[in-house]
Amino acid sequence: MRAARAQATTLLRTLFPAYRRAVDHRLASLLAELEQAVPGGAPRKAGLEQLADALPGLAVPELWLVLATLHGEMPRPTQVRRLRRIMELDTAWDAIVFLLRTLPDRRDPRARPSAVAISAGVTHVDVTGLFTDDNVVAGRDSGRQILREWSRSRSFVPITWDDEGRGWRAITVDERRDLGLEVVPGTNALESVVLVPHAGTYILLGTVDEPRAAERLIGFGQYAGQASGTVGYGIDQLVAPEDHEEREGTSRFTWYLAAQRSADVLVAVGDGAASQYRGWLRMLSAVGVVGPSIVTVARPEEPTDTGVITLPGSRNSAWKRCADDSAAALNLQ
Amino acid sequence: MTGDSTRRVVTKASLIEGQARRLRQAATLLGAQYETPLSDPIDETIRSLTFLVDRIYSARVDAEVWLLCTAMGGVFPSDRDVETTMAFRDENAQDTFFDWFIAVSAIPAVWATTTALEMRFVSDRPVVDVSSCARYDRHTGIQRVERETLPLWDRDHKIELVAWTDLSGTYRSLTERERARVVDWKGASTDDTEDDASETEFIVPWNTTIVLPEVPDKRQSSRLISIARYSGNRVTAIGYDVIPLTSPELLPRATGSDFLDYLGMMKYTSAVAGISKSATEEFHGFFEAAGGDVASRIIVDTCELPASVPAVELGVAPTERDVPVVLCVGSHEPRKNHIAVLHSAERLWREGIDFELWFFGGGGWGTDFDEQAEILRKRGRKVLLRKAVSDSVLWSAYRDARFTVFPSLHEGFGLPAAESLSFGTPVITTDYGSTREIAERGGSIMVNPRSDAEIHDAMQLLLTDDETYSRLVAEATAMIPRTWDEYANELWEKLVIHESR
Numbered sequence: 151m152r153a154a155r156a157q158a159t160t161l162l163r164t165l166f167p168a169y170r171r172a173v174d175h176r177l178a179s180l181l182a183e184l185e186q187a188v189p190g191g192a193p194r195k196a197g198l199e200q201l202a203d204a205l206p207g208l209a210v211p212e213l214w215l216v217l218a219t220l221h222g223e224m225p226r227p228t229q230v231r232r233l234r235r236i237m238e239l240d241t242a243w244d245a246i247v248f249l250l251r252t253l254p255d256r257r258d259p260r261a262r263p264s265a266v267a268i269s270a271g272v273t274h275v276d277v278t279g280l281f282t283d284d285n286v287v288a289g290r291d292s293g294r295q296i297l298r299e300w301s302r303s304r305s306f307v308p309i310t311w312d313d314e315g316r317g318w319r320a321i322t323v324d325e326r327r328d329l330g331l332e333v334v335p336g337t338n339a340l341e342s343v344v345l346v347p348h349a350g351t352y353i354l355l356g357t358v359d360e361p362r363a364a365e366r367l368i369g370f371g372q373y374a375g376q377a378s379g380t381v382g383y384g385i386d387q388l389v390a391p392e393d394h395e396e397r398e399g400t401s402r403f404t405w406y407l408a409a410q411r412s413a414d415v416l417v418a419v420g421d422g423a424a425s426q427y428r429g430w431l432r433m434l435s436a437v438g439v440v441g442p443s444i445v446t447v448a449r450p451e452e453p454t455d456t457g458v459i460t461l462p463g464s465r466n467s468a469w470k471r472c473a474d475d476s477a478a479a480l481n482l483q
Numbered sequence: 484m485t486g487d488s489t490r491r492v493v494t495k496a497s498l499i500e501g502q503a504r505r506l507r508q509a510a511t512l513l514g515a516q517y518e519t520p521l522s523d524p525i526d527e528t529i530r531s532l533t534f535l536v537d538r539i540y541s542a543r544v545d546a547e548v549w550l551l552c553t554a555m556g557g558v559f560p561s562d563r564d565v566e567t568t569m570a571f572r573d574e575n576a577q578d579t580f581f582d583w584f585i586a587v588s589a590i591p592a593v594w595a596t597t598t599a600l601e602m603r604f605v606s607d608r609p610v611v612d613v614s615s616c617a618r619y620d621r622h623t624g625i626q627r628v629e630r631e632t633l634p635l636w637d638r639d640h641k642i643e644l645v646a647w648t649d650l651s652g653t654y655r656s657l658t659e660r661e662r663a664r665v666v667d668w669k670g671a672s673t674d675d676t677e678d679d680a681s682e683t684e685f686i687v688p689w690n691t692t693i694v695l696p697e698v699p700d701k702r703q704s705s706r707l708i709s710i711a712r713y714s715g716n717r718v719t720a721i722g723y724d725v726i727p728l729t730s731p732e733l734l735p736r737a738t739g740s741d742f743l744d745y746l747g748m749m750k751y752t753s754a755v756a757g758i759s760k761s762a763t764e765e766f767h768g769f770f771e772a773a774g775g776d777v778a779s780r781i782i783v784d785t786c787e788l789p790a791s792v793p794a795v796e797l798g799v800a801p802t803e804r805d806v807p808v809v810l811c812v813g814s815h816e817p818r819k820n821h822i823a824v825l826h827s828a829e830r831l832w833r834e835g836i837d838f839e840l841w842f843f844g845g846g847g848w849g850t851d852f853d854e855q856a857e858i859l860r861k862r863g864r865k866v867l868l869r870k871a872v873s874d875s876v877l878w879s880a881y882r883d884a885r886f887t888v889f890p891s892l893h894e895g896f897g898l899p900a901a902e903s904l905s906f907g908t909p910v911i912t913t914d915y916g917s918t919r920e921i922a923e924r925g926g927s928i929m930v931n932p933r934s935d936a937e938i939h940d941a942m943q944l945l946l947t948d949d950e951t952y953s954r955l956v957a958e959a960t961a962m963i964p965r966t967w968d969e970y971a972n973e974l975w976e977k978l979v980i981h982e983s984r
Contacts, residue, residue, distance in 0.1 A: 429772025438915035
């Protein structure tokens, strides 16, 4: 244990100054959160010492939180398993060595590690893929309509994946405008702050089909221990690939679907979509996964908006009903 | 100039002559009665084309449009080619169609280097597409199925083994060497010279069954859709799994697109024989998701793979070992879950249980298996890695191991589990999907492969509890394994006989 502890201290000391400062801040945020998450809390000690004390008492969702916060990005499933296995066989200091050794880009002097904010106890709605310049078109307009309706009366934090598909961030003012959401002056989110959801609810309303992000979302579903739901618009891209151009992300669509596997509830927009998802659930039996329970909401027959939506937007009763029914199924208050 | 590029340079004369011969063949097949070929190939083309265009305007049989496109173009048309041809026919007068068709149909044969080839129609036997198995020495799951089954079909029935031409334009017959790879497999060869494929003809299935025992690539899939929908042939297939669709994270990232095209093609087959109930359920799910009449039109049934004890001498007698051997078979990739086995083994070693852990399987990707295995070996753990082993070495290992551990996350069948049991060697395997079907017959312990604790506990039990171990050995030994003969017969019944009724 002593050797691992010395190794961890050395690893921390040899980080570039900017990285060291970022890790110090991340560690402080993490330990503050863990004090609330772990009954009794860990006693106040210097950074790594306190983490070493806390680690043995952590369940898998908290291990996921440790990885996400310290690394400033959502962990891949293999990383969570590796950390869990180290904790099972070795010491907390061995786990800390692993955590520090695998810090992203830690040897790159040009690395600008992001600030991290833990966002606890709230509902996050992932709107990736719903922006007007996104290539992903599956259900985009439906998702935008639902989002706009939800934003009028429900409480949630809209988030999206960063450009590299490594972590979530809050959406910016420009993105809020693009989605037709209300803009509160002086509240522009910083793109450089990585947002780590914890002990809350996650709803995937958009489409995450970039493999790097989708893989991390699969890990989130498996290990983060949060209530989750998703809205699905059908899987035409997979069952009728001949009708879709490659640019629409046909082959990447499998990643999006895999990311939806671990949701508790999937709201299918329209009977056709629901039927497709039921077929998909049959396929999942070979993966040993039950998959989400499927709730069907009626798909409005009226055409959806296309292009940029401006506030206050159209109030379409059919879409309002669709959004209300979806929210009820997802327990979004 | 290379040989390949030389072949693509064609003369106008060879194009016209090849086309004339093919059109004459097609016209004759559909009932034209010509005494002798005309001396001028252009005259011949016009005479035969006139007959064929008359036919597609009068009879309006989709298969005849497909045949016309094949003969004229010298390649199998895609479904869009056929649909465009039918749409133009439906919207235009015969003369207009005639001119348009000549203008749009001359190029494909040049592209596909099949310009001068004649057609050989196959109607009296099923056509079996073995492109990959015939061309390459790769010998994993799908190729093993083909190399066990097709020699039996070849022995008992008339079949036509075919491969796609180099540019996947048409089917061709196999070279001697390719044929040997399929029906007389003797292991990978060190000689990499290949015979030239036929330069005089390509094969056109006509009113028969095309069996797909392997997964075609993207270009082949688009032509197979056309064959299945329009040619009048029936296309049937072995259904292995839909892993790239449901578990993309368990495969290399470049895998997806071709497989989706393959699944898109499978919607137009008339029968699919799943290699396990689990695989069958996956295809049922896919066809259900596809909607329309797909699910009701395709017969999807299980024809479970066998795992019989090979009828060969294993050579070396079982070796008495100081410590038991735990065997793990498969490539080191995320889907096979070998890191979980290493972790569970390390726990057991730390608990003082002594055993050897053998990993037999070539290649791998996407895990730090090698690194972690090396760490354990440096600690003195008995981890043996064998990347490339012959069948006889593998079978000897099954025989000599105390048990096999196979906690795969997603399988179409799970051959290592079935093969282990066929040697009377118990297996620890996954508690869902196809491996569950195998394990439920006995001789096995089922575990949640995502639970390291369950894998550890099962390994501990089989290493330390002789009573349980003996019971499982007895169960495994008492099993009567399904044979390849039984599989081949049932597969013929499901994919060939049933379909031709």
